[in-house]
Amino acid sequence: MFLKQVKVKGKPYYCIVKSVRIEGKPRHEHVKYVGSKEEVIKKLLKGDKAVMESMKVSQVKDQGEVDLLYRIAEKLELRSTINGHVVKTAGVDVGAQMVVLAINQCLDALALDNVDLWYHHTILEERLGIPFYSLSAENLCKAMDYIYPPIRDQEGEVIDARDNAMPIKKDLVEKLKDLFDIKLDALFYDITSTYFEGNNCIIARLGYSRDKKNGKKQILVGLVVTREYRFPLFYSVFEGSTSDMTTVSDTLKTLQEEFKVEKTLLVMDRGMMRPGNLEELDGSGFDYVCGLKKGEKAVKKVILEAEGLEDEENRVREDMSAVDMVREFAGKRRKLVVYKNHKQAKELKEERDIKLSRAMKELNEYAAKVNTGNYKKVEKVVAKVRKLKKGVSKFIKTDITVKKGRVRLLVKKLDDRVKEAEKLDGKYLLLCTDLGLPKEDVISAYFDKDGIEKAFRSMKQHGLRPVRSWTLNRVKASIFIGYLGQLLLSTLHYMLDKAGLKITPERALGYLKWQKKVVLESEETVVEKTSVPELEAREIIEKLETAKLL
Structure with missing residues (x-):
């Protein structure tokens, strides 16, 4: 049996038929009238046996959490902002690939070899209109090279990288100011380490390991975030043996010269x-x-x-x-x-x-x-x-x-x-x-810096640790993707708070995780249906939309 579409006065309706042979010729024998497409969906949800037997589930795609992060990326104009600072003349644009990787960092943090299949089983393929086979590991790596184009020596070894990420970060900070009126009057700066599996990065060094991975080479990542909502402004990458104290000079220079910060309260840990x-x-x-x-x-x-x-x-x-x-x-x-x-x-x-x-x-x-x-x-x-x-x-x-x-x-x-x-x-x-x-305000400011440690933990959990056997430019590009992921989570934190939802971004994404898009097929009919989200998930989306935050 299968579901067949028929037209009555030009409008599509559905009925269940089965294939039979009459006088040796194949015919469709009517079994049951179902109704409009909406009636089909209702009967599927109610468990109508005949309707369910006439169709099969061909695809189940992640929708809830993926779609929310995608809508935030659209709000921030991540794709167009990135594309505005890289030149790629053919194939999938770099901005789209970075958005996919950033969302993946927030949710699954898969190795590049597995991102295409993850993407294929999410709503992103439909949203972006890019077929999954275009996001192979090779293509993703090439896209990362546009963020930090490699500089090679005469033997072809990567010895440095040009920085296309800084102008992107500067534009995104301006976007945050326009959208959310974020202030740069109080900023946190801290540094962390991330260790390596491999030996291809020329700035990887042995040093004090915050990951308790003594004996493994590492790099240091400095991060500056806003006091409110921990929006990331920028990151810096240092050799693994660099003293925390010596990174302060570079941070001050970047704040003043790149972000034109003239006055702020900068909060730092005692190690600096x-x-x-x-x-x-x-x-x-x-x-x-x-x-x-x-x-x-x-x-x-x-x-x-x-x-x-x-x-x-x-x-x-x-x-x-x-x-x-x-x-x-x-x-x-x-x-x-x-x-x-x-x-x-x-x-x-x-x-x-x-x-x-x-x-x-x-x-x-x-x-x-x-x-x-x-x-x-x-x-x-x-x-x-x-x-x-x-x-x-x-x-x-x-x-x-x-x-x-x-x-x-x-x-x-x-x-x-x-x-x-x-x-x-x-x-x-x-x-x-x-x-x-x-x-009291000094104490509050200093202990609020724990938020940057949470940002570091989030970045490490979402793919920053460990760094695999990559060259310098791709190491920096992987940190850029972690930065984008943290930007999405910080923006979600802001939106949840402004909508009156006192839950963490991780909790909100957890509620939305179970909302799926289901595709059902019969021989002649395809029906798509989004599963009914849990009450908490519906409340999250409704309040964000009511507050006009999405």
Whole structure:
């Protein structure tokens, strides 16, 4: 049996027929009248047995989450903006391919070899009108080369890349200003690492790995985002062994020269700071809030001198108190805010006390054994002592000597160092150049930077980690795609908030994930139907459309 279309007074209707032979000739025998196309769909959804048996599902395509991200990409004019800065005369345009890759980054983050099949099973193929076989891994790689065209040496090796991404990023920031009135008056800057599987990238180096992948080469990625909604402004790529502190100069230069930022509050982590950086930041004209490493003598001195951290009136959060002062620091009057995380301070003290107590007990027992024994190998005792002191070595003094050919060991707990550590537990110093900014606002600005860490996690989860065996230009292009993906998610975050939906972008996409487009076929009829979305998914789309955000 199959569904057949018939026309009644010029209008299409459907009935179920079956093939039979009458007097040796094939004929269609009427089984059941169904009605209009809408009636067909209704009966399918109600589970009408005859209608269901007359058709088969030929395709099921992802629609809900894919279509929402595509509509956001259209709102941002990603495709045309990218195409405005690359010249490609034949084949699928670069902008369309970057949009596909950015949406894939947000949802599945597949290897390039699998993107074409993923695309074929989504609504994107219909939206873009580009056949899936045009998005082969080879074509996608060639499209990436338009974003960062390779520069090769005489042997043909990629040694650098021209940057077509920067003007795209600048245009997108202007688009965000026009669409959403985003402000650049407060920006966050931080840096992360991503490791490599392969050896083809000339800037991959061994360095401090935030991914805990010691022994693997890496690159560093610096990212600047807005304080509100974490819209990404731009990223920078550095050699894997670059110190975080040395990246600040490039970031300031890009903000001023490329994005024409004249005044902003720049918020950075303590890993970015050194005396030279303070001088550069002072010369930039920007206000800034940054953490300072308490290992520095000047920083430790300020923290130890701070008073009032135990007073209830200085509570700024449930488990945090803060005091501020304006004083000379690093050659200039600055606002200094000392804060204490009381929960962390308690945990640090308890952990240290347990480790120190255990270490002293084991060391004293070992010292008694050494001092009454016939130990002659100093290196063996040194190795054992080092092992027992691990984690608390700065609080214990050990003296290993040799008398009359025998090793002797003395152990002493350094109480002064323990007391100083207790005074520093959970305490940190923030520096702010805006002398009038209340300490509560300084604390809020600094801890809001956790949002950039979420942006990094999102980019890594959506394809930035690990980077495969790629050349420099394609490494940079892969980061560009991650940047586009984060731009889509940040825009969705903004839209959800403005529509009064207090859910994360990831949660919203999760609700929409189950909305599919189903294609049913019989011998003569094709019926397409979008599955009914869940209540939450319908509410998301309805509120975004009502607020005219899509």
